[in-house]
Amino acid sequence: MTAELSSIIDFIRYGASAFGRAGLTFGHSFDNALDESTQLVLHALHLPHDIGPAYGQARLTAEEKTAVLALFKRRIDERIPACYLTGEAWFAGLNFKSDARALVPRSPIAELIESGFEPWLGGRPVESALDLCTGSGCIAIAMAHYNPEWRVDGVDISDDALSLAAENKVRLCADNCHLIKSDLFTGLSGKVYDLIVTNPPYVTNDETDALPKEYAHEPDLGLRAGDDGLDFALKILRDAPAHLSEHGLLICEVGESERHLMQLLPEVPFAWVEFKVGQMGIFAIDRNDILAHHERISQLAAQR
Numbered sequence: 493m494t495a496e497l498s499s500i501i502d503f504i505r506y507g508a509s510a511f512g513r514a515g516l517t518f519g520h521s522f523d524n525a526l527d528e529s530t531q532l533v534l535h536a537l538h539l540p541h542d543i544g545p546a547y548g549q550a551r552l553t554a555e556e557k558t559a560v561l562a563l564f565k566r567r568i569d570e571r572i573p574a575c576y577l578t579g580e581a582w583f584a585g586l587n588f589k590s591d592a593r594a595l596v597p598r599s600p601i602a603e604l605i606e607s608g609f610e611p612w613l614g615g616r617p618v619e620s621a622l623d624l625c626t627g628s629g630c631i632a633i634a635m636a637h638y639n640p641e642w643r644v645d646g647v648d649i650s651d652d653a654l655s656l657a658a659e660n661k662v663r664l665c666a667d668n669c670h671l672i673k674s675d676l677f678t679g680l681s682g683k684v685y686d687l688i689v690t691n692p693p694y695v696t697n698d699e700t701d702a703l704p705k706e707y708a709h710e711p712d713l714g715l716r717a718g719d720d721g722l723d724f725a726l727k728i729l730r731d732a733p734a735h736l737s738e739h740g741l742l743i744c745e746v747g748e749s750e751r752h753l754m755q756l757l758p759e760v761p762f763a764w765v766e767f768k769v770g771q772m773g774i775f776a777i778d779r780n781d782i783l784a785h786h787e788r789i790s791q792l793a794a795q796r
């Protein structure tokens with residue numbers, strides 16, 4: 493059947509149809525079958541991602557066809573996220589190495605980094621920033637890249653994640669980014685930041701167990717966050733004020749667990765960020781607003 497396929501466009505179209513037929517999930521970096529198919533075809537052919545449309549008609553050799561079809565087969569049979577098959581992912585316009593040591597970079601926080609965190613920073617100066625739960629290092633390294641005058645720390649508890657982040661730091665020449673192993677803030681004693689950004693684990697236990705097979709290739713440590721998905725976010729809210737400068741800002745992703753957070757802390761003035769596609773479960777909050785509700789936040793965090 494595949495003998496009828498000839499050009500780059502043929503294979504991209506074929507892959508997208510096969511992915512759709514197999515019922516794949518596209519939650520990792522690309523959100524649709526055509527983009528994933530394009531990513532895999534161009535990777536197998538060693539072509540750049542921004543190749544001109546005229547090359548779509550170029551025909552593949554027999555060897556190239558075999559390589560493309562082998563990638564499609566692994567994507568379908570093993571449900572491996574496309575970024576793990578290609579070994580790379582784009583985040584905030586930068587090309588990161590991506591493999592099973594850390595989650596595939598995909599946080600909407602990329603959009604905030606590219607827009608300089610405005611209007612949330614409101615022009616306040618930043619000298620130091622923290623990316624808590626850095627995984628592949630994507631948020632820390634992108635912040636460091638776009639703000640060369642900032643000192644950025646990227647923190648994770650996982651040695652695997654930190655080894656991938658270290659490779660990405662070198663890959664993207666992020667000399668102003670430093671990687672630290674720490675269980676949340678415990679290893680950051682005395683460190684204070686003007687901006688703390690975090691995409692911690694926030695998937696509930698039930699949701700983690702029910703996730704499509706693609707997610708099983710990612711470290712469970714990066715996803716699972718207790719019965720309501722807030723085990724990490726509440727501890728971060730409790731401990732962030734001690735590590736924020738007086739006018740510091742916390743930006744935290746909680747995804748679908750936003751509604752649980754609003755139920756637990758309806759009185760806290762979380763500012764939910766609006767993205768081009770709407771709300772994505774990411775809030776911004778000033779240090780002083782956290783402190784005003786610190787007692788209640790600490791009570792809830794202590795139950796975790």
Ligand SMILES: C[S@@+](CC[C@H](N)C(=O)[O-])C[C@H]1O[C@@H](n2cnc3c(N)ncnc32)[C@H](O)[C@@H]1O
Binds near residue numbers: 598
């Ligand atoms: C949702 S992933 C986010 C990774 C990365 N920031 C991104 O956006 O792709 C959460 C990360 O938190 C890390 N993590 C889990 N528990 C942690 C803890 N107690 N302290 C620090 N990092 C932790 C995991 O290893 C994982 O890399």
